[in-house]
Amino acid sequence: MKFFKARVLLWPAALLLVLLGGGAAAAFASGGVNALALKSLFTSSSSERDSQVVQAVTRVQEVALLSLHIEGIDRYESNREIFGVAIPASEKTTLLQYKFDAKLGVDGAKVKVERTGPESLRVTIPESKFIGFDNPVFEDALESGNPLSWLAEPAVQTRMVNNILSNENKQKYISQNEEALKEQAKAYYSGIIASVAPEVTLDFYFAG
Template sequence: MNFFKAALKFFKVKVLLWPVLLVTALIVAGTGATFISGGLNALALGSLFSSNSNERDSQVVQAVTRVQEVALLSLHIEGVSRQESNGEILGITVPASAKTTLLQYKFNAKLGIDGSQVKIEPNGAESFRVTIPNFIGLGFDDPSFEDPLESSGTLSWLTPPAVETRMINNILSDENKQKFITQNEAALKEQAKSFYSGIIASVDPDVTVEFEFKE
């Protein structure tokens, strides 16, 4: 009789274990599904947030202007630009903070005139007057700049580095163009006379040509 009761009690316990096993199986299945779903979601998110860059430059020509630039001289220029700077603390220069930057360069500077502003007018029966406008810088050909060389003091880290683009802009500035014009004004006038005298002589070699230069 005791054996029968014990067996009955055992089977009751076994029967009660089935819900536990069923819940466990459901949890394991749910965990696996969540893991798979999470993996798929990660792949989906990776695809969703992938990057793709594309750069485009759209340009529209707004106006076309005819120019009649006449190049009279081409100067081959070579030189070294030097920039010196010092570090400061509260407006006071720090000793041993000096920094010197050297930039070697070369280019061809074109000087000339705006041909559309040249006036050729009769000045009598066998004479013409040619009025030449102000000389201008027409640009720079084949500019070449070496890598900057820098020398510095022990505390030069307090001094900001030289800006190479700023040094280049200073070299190719309008001020330098004007300096080249002033230094070569006589040669520019002679070349302008030769150029326009040749044009007029090709039409009538017997006429007299006078020149007037605007200051």
């Protein structure tokens, strides 16, 4: 009877061990969940920062990097021909003086930001483009010619303006200022990214 009584008294101790064991397991499980959550938090923070960088970079679709003040004189010459032969003294020259501020830059929607390391990003800049112009001034055309210049075809000022702003001339402005555009692009996007992630190292790649 004493032995039986001792066995009965062991039940509270066994129950206590079970409870303690379950509590430890629960604590371990909770710790594991917290560790996973902590890791997820850091990962989410990094992803969120990357997302903020991308959003900051692409928030403007067209980015003007340079403004050039352009002045010049466009020249148009014409004469009257008969059967492919120019009539003497029928030459006419038309001059159009102009000035405007050309805006050169890039399409911000095509700028790409890629992670290359824990604290480094690669920024790919698209080809430069002619974005537009401000403050255009086109003076009235001036004509000069020989006695029979009235026979020559008159210049059309709108055609002359279109020639001044032709794709060929726009590309010329870009080619002449390519290095300055690259430096401005680096400065512009470095400033934007530094405001979001100042510790990140940037590597720039220029397409085209």
